[in-house]
Amino acid sequence: MALHLNLLHEEFQEQRQRQRDPLKIGMMVLGGLGALMFLYYMWNAYQTLGIRSRLNAVQSDWSKLEPQVTAAQKRSAELNSIIGTTKVLDGMIDGRFFWAPFLEKLSHCVALNAQLTSVDGTVLEENRGVNVLIEGLAAGREPRSAAEELRQLLLEQLSQSYHEVKVEFKTLEDLDTLVKIGGANMPTARFSLSATFNPNAVVKPAPAAPRKPKP
Amino acid sequence: MKINLSKDQIQKLALSTIGFVVLVYVYFSFFLGPLNKSRASMLTSIKDLQFKVGNSKNEMTKAANLEKQASAATSRYAALTNLSPEGAPIAWFPPRMRIFFSNQKIDKSTARLENNVPYKEADLAGWMRYNWVLDLPQTDFTTLGKALAELENNEPLLSINKINIHSLPVDPQFQQVNLAVATAILKR
Numbered sequence: 001m002a003l004h005l006n007l008l009h010e011e012f013q014e015q016r017q018r019q020r021d022p023l024k025i026g027m028m029v030l031g032g033l034g035a036l037m038f039l040y041y042m043w044n045a046y047q048t049l050g051i052r053s054r055l056n057a058v059q060s061d062w063s064k065l066e067p068q069v070t071a072a073q074k075r076s077a078e079l080n081s082i083i084g085t086t087k088v089l090d091g092m093i094d095g096r097f098f099w100a101p102f103l104e105k106l107s108h109c110v111a112l113n114a115q116l117t118s119v120d121g122t123v124l125e126e127n128r129g130v131n132v133l134i135e136g137l138a139a140g141r142e143p144r145s146a147a148e149e150l151r152q153l154l155l156e157q158l159s160q161s162y163h164e165v166k167v168e169f170k171t172l173e174d175l176d177t178l179v180k181i182g183g184a185n186m187p188t189a190r191f192s193l194s195a196t197f198n199p200n201a202v203v204k205p206a207p208a209a210p211r212k213p214k215p
Numbered sequence: 216m217k218i219n220l221s222k223d224q225i226q227k228l229a230l231s232t233i234g235f236v237v238l239v240y241v242y243f244s245f246f247l248g249p250l251n252k253s254r255a256s257m258l259t260s261i262k263d264l265q266f267k268v269g270n271s272k273n274e275m276t277k278a279a280n281l282e283k284q285a286s287a288a289t290s291r292y293a294a295l296t297n298l299s300p301e302g303a304p305i306a307w308f309p310p311r312m313r314i315f316f317s318n319q320k321i322d323k324s325t326a327r328l329e330n331n332v333p334y335k336e337a338d339l340a341g342w343m344r345y346n347w348v349l350d351l352p353q354t355d356f357t358t359l360g361k362a363l364a365e366l367e368n369n370e371p372l373l374s375i376n377k378i379n380i381h382s383l384p385v386d387p388q389f390q391q392v393n394l395a396v397a398t399a400i401l402k403r
Contacts (some may be wrong), residue, residue: 021224026231030238037242044247048254055257058264069271072278079278079285084338086288089295089372089399096374100364107356115387119380 097123097130097199101161106134109153113146113181114138129164129198136191139179143189147172151193162197170194298372299401304328304345308398312349315369319362321354329395342399346376351392353383359392372399 006012099121110116116136123130134154138146147169155167170192178185220228300307309326316324329346333339351359359380366373377395382388 021227026228026234030231030234033235034238037238037247041242041246041250044250044254048250048257051254051257051261055261055264058261058268062264062268065268065271069274072271072275076274076278076281079281079289081338082292083285083288085341086292086295088336088338089342090291092374092399093371096367098364098367099375099378100360100367103356103360103363107360115382117382117387119378121378123374123376 095127095200102130102132102158105157105161106154109150109157110136111146111150111153113140113186114150127198127200129196130162132195133170134193134195136193137175137179137188138191139181139186139188141186143174143187144172147189147191150191154193154195158195158197162199165195165197167193167195295372296401298370299403301403304331304398304400308345308347308400312347315366316349316351316362319365320358321351321362323352325350334399339399341402343402345398345400347396347398349392349394349396351394353389354392355389356380359390370398373397 102121103119106116106119114136115138116134118135119132121130121132136150138144138150140146151167151169155165158165158167172189172191175188175190177188179188180186305328308328312326313324316322327348327350329348331343331345334342334344354362363375367375373396375394375396377393379393380390381392382390
């Protein structure tokens, strides 16, 4: 066996020492890690750029849409307000009491032997009805009967159109004055009638029928 | 295997470790952290905007449907607002009533403003209630009845709250009439 002599032993050891240098190894590891981190960062940055471009697209869509949406919201609010106002106004219009039909009915009730001297009517607040005070004169053999006929006729006429009708005498007094009707002198009476009624009565719910016991 | 490190090597190793820690800190604090933060905020913005876009499309569809449904109400509202001309009501309402009653053959009518009050209803915030007294010094019952029927039909926003009819002492076939009326008038 040939003898192998290493005459460069010290040089080899120095070279091995240089290769095992921890700082060099550390720097290489750091460099490797740095490279990996840089790649990871670049990948993330690329993804972020994609997200940014998506955001820009959505923002541009929104900037196009926003004025239209604002206008639509404004118009919706305006329309809702118009609908609400019209509804309330229609309610007011429909809830009015019409005096012309009432006066027509009143004129139909006044016979030739009666005369009205005043009519004072008031629509009560919050749909609580209508109150009318009618004053006049009635003439005839029995002037009180003539006034009563007017009262009954008025009650009948008003009951056809209105609810909760009440027609009552407030005063009824004979007068000394005589009037000529059909060539004959007739005594007269002064009357004052109070008529109250509700033009828009609320329908009361019918009481529930008692349940029959089950057989 | 036992590694024998010299003092110099230990120093270099410690230096490498410190370098590694600094690198990690700088990487996460100044590079990856802000990037992730901005990405998260952008994703939130996208989500918000997409939600807004989706909602706005619904909103616009609703508005278009409402426009169709409200066509009757808008035309009715326009007709009702046209009943309130420009200008102060005291300037145009009394002449309008005088002309109306003149056309009904009731002359010398006058209209006085009693007061004006806002409505309690929130929907009528743009409207005012004007209370007037109309005096008709001389008319007969039939003419009055026809005139009132015409007035109630032509002026939907007018309601007669009180009516006083008194026969004239000198000529009982004629009556003197006072009407307390309320009108809803648009604020201009």
